[in-house]
Amino acid sequence: MRYAAAGISLNLPAKLATKGMEPLEQGGILLGDSSAGQVETFTTPGPLDVRLEELFMLLDDCHQETLEASGLDYLGFWHTHPVGTPSDYSLEDLQDWQEGAVQMFAQLPNATHFYYPIVTGDRLRVWAMDRALNLTELHPEEVTPCSIPTLQP
Incomplete structure (x- = not known):
């Protein structure tokens, strides 16, 4: 699934969208190729x-261990909101993202954005945060089917 806006794009595994049907929040980190905006994999709760x-906190070392062992780039943090709750980010989400982005931008000088998907039920919304801590919501890109030319006899 490709999400894009304002010259920013991100490819997410379709499997991520299936994580929003549980009653408790869950989350993990996104791992992939930062130059291509390609999420290769993501961690799940440890x-x-x-x-x-109404809360998910990454405390398990498995996320950092997976990042280090993978050789992939840290791209952001995903989490869920239980079905029936808002699919938008909360003030607490925003503060957590800003604090995390400041730390990660300091560690990764070539990073231009970090990404923050939220899955609520079957709805997936994605935000990108730049170095100035501005948020941009990314939207699913439309996929147009290939046209098949008609062959003339």
Whole structure:
């Protein structure tokens, strides 16, 4: 699934959109190729992560260990909101994203954006944060089918 806006684009695995049907929040980190905006994989909650109805906290070392072992770039953080709750980000989400982005931009000087998908039920919304901490919502790109030329006998 490709999401884009304002010259920013990101490819996400379709499997990510299936994570929003659980009653407790969950999340993880996005790993991939930052220059291509391509998410190759993502982590899922570890045993030490906190999962509540309105809160998810990455506490398990498995996320950092997966990042280091993968050789891929850190691209952002995804999480879910339980079905029936807002699909928009909360003030707490925004503050967490800003704090995390400041730290990650300091560690990754070539990064231009970090990405923050939220899955609510079957709805997936994606935001990109730039170095000035501005957010841009990315939208699914329309896929146009290929046309098949008619052969003249």
